[in-house]
Amino acid sequence: MPEHVSILQQIGLAILAVATVAWVVGLVRLVRVVALAPPEAARMPMGVLPKQSQAPAAESAPLTADEQDAFAGLVRQFGRS
Structure with a gap:
C-alpha cells in the first residue's frame, strides 16, 4: 500500500470489502x-x-336526526366546492 494511506483507511477498506462479500453471499x-x-x-x-x-x-x-342534518350540511358544503 502507498505510504500516504493511513491504517484507519486500510481497516475501513477491509471492513467494507468483508461487508460487501457477506452481502453478496x-x-x-x-x-x-x-x-x-x-x-x-x-x-x-x-x-x-x-x-x-x-x-x-x-x-x-x-343516524340520529341531528347527525343526518349535519351530514346533509356537509354534503351541501362539499357540493359548492
Whole structure:
C-alpha cells in the first residue's frame, strides 16, 4: 500500500470489502431459496394477508336526526366546492 494511506483507511477498506462479500453471499442464498420455493409461496410475499373466503358483511349504524342534518350540511358544503 502507498505510504500516504493511513491504517484507519486500510481497516475501513477491509471492513467494507468483508461487508460487501457477506452481502453478496446473503443475496445469492436468498435468490436460491426463492427460486426453489413452490410457486404458491413465490406469488405471495411474506407479510401479505391471504385472500378472503367470502365478502365481509356490510356494516351500518343508524343516524340520529341531528347527525343526518349535519351530514346533509356537509354534503351541501362539499357540493359548492
